[in-house]
Amino acid sequence: MNTAMQLQGPSWEHPFGTDEYGRDLMARVMRGSRSSLIIALSSVALASVVGVGFGIVGGYFGGFWEFVTMRTVDVLLTIPPILLAIAVVAFLGPSRINLVLVIGFLYMTRFARLSFASVVQVKQREFLEAARVIGARTPHIILTAILPNILAPIFVQISLSLGFAILLESGLSFLGLGTPPPEPTWGNMIGVGRGFMQQNGWYVFWPALAISITILCCNMLGDGLRDALDPRLRE
Template identity: 50%
Template sequence: MTNASPVAPAVAPDERRIAAWRLLAGNPVTLASAVVLALTVVVALLGPLLAPYGVNTIDVPDALQPPSAQHWFGTDDLGRDVLSRVLIATRASLLVAVASVAFALLVGVLVGVVAGYAGGWVDTVLMRANDVLFAFPVLLLALAIVAILGPGVPTTMLAIGVVYTPIFARVARGSTLGVRVEPFVQASRTMGTGHGYIMARHILPNIAGPIIVQTSLSLAFAILSEAALSFLGLGIQPPEPSWGRMLFDAQGFLDMAWWLSVFPGAAIFVTVLAFNLVGDGLRDVLDPKQRTMLEARRRR
């Protein structure tokens, strides 16, 4: 009588999820970046309460004052407190980034999942249309949309959302092509389960990892895109402040008031870097290959 070789017990999904969270919690860089983003969200929500002065309170005799105990970030050419404007501008910059990426996420994932699941002529038509949008440089396409529809917050959201939609569509389609051939998807189709139910119940949960990582990275680039459009005068319009608009206003005073560009530029840099680092950390725990390498490194 031969003894059967022992078989390692399968790891339950809950256990895998717990292990992934432990790996994420054990990454100090990702945790620090997540804390920075959490503080940024708090500032966006409580900006008017945290600002020591009104966002458009003009005090001409105090114009272009360097950082001091009274004005920590100095004042601009109209005597407005730069710290107050940076804090309140956080809401506008984050709002545009989140709204535009949410639009790109919903539309792009829907197009990508349908194209990857259906295949055939549906895939060809949707992806060729997607390739047309993808062929345009991101900023150039956004500039064209804003130039046609006019500057403003809603137009900026729409423009950034449109230019990032093809990226989500490609990520979703590529992941769907790998999942749709899995046995559980084929079994559901054989049993006559509706296509909508299969895509919602089986496809979407299994492609969530790449979509989450792409969302984090797209938020970082959306903030840069908003800042670029506002810097060119086509994004958020005065008197509402934004980080990009503050850089535009500061360009005439670079030689005499360095603080006008340093502080909004630092806000953009720190926020974008935090989103990118969180995206890297999520990729490490959501990608099976990366997670296996990370777990092996931790064990060693």
């Protein structure tokens, strides 16, 4: 902290300026990227594992399991994500682990529906019937025949979900429900900086720009993966 350098604009010494305590904004934006990206990556990893598990169970076994898994997903989809996240985080308390659990729980539905639709298509293929005829067990069929054939759309969904997870984490941190201070995140930097807009507008600009660029990169990665993994788009 340096109280003599409070809310300064960009300079050679502080390229992004300083905050209300005289701390370097560039260092805090870079440090905040670690918190935001760790939460986003962990929550999307959790969502993909749980969601794909739900989709495979419902799509492969059908019947009762399809009803249980897909109706659970339908119920979760009726709840507004941001309201559920605010309620759960406010009840459990703000922490990094709680954010990962909440965001992963919310985005699990996307992976469940996507993997369910992919499994329903794949399980009608001839090589799956051949695996059953030769006596292959269900875990072996799922791991070697079904899962490799549904990974392409899942990879695309992972890249797109990263952007949404970063946005949701930033929104919760903006409301004070994210990682508690003094650990910086992009969302809580914007939340604190809005009170100093007239003194130093750069306080809000830099973390907002970091969020925008990161989400844009995630979306471009998703588009690139979709084009690369879709055989219909290959020459």
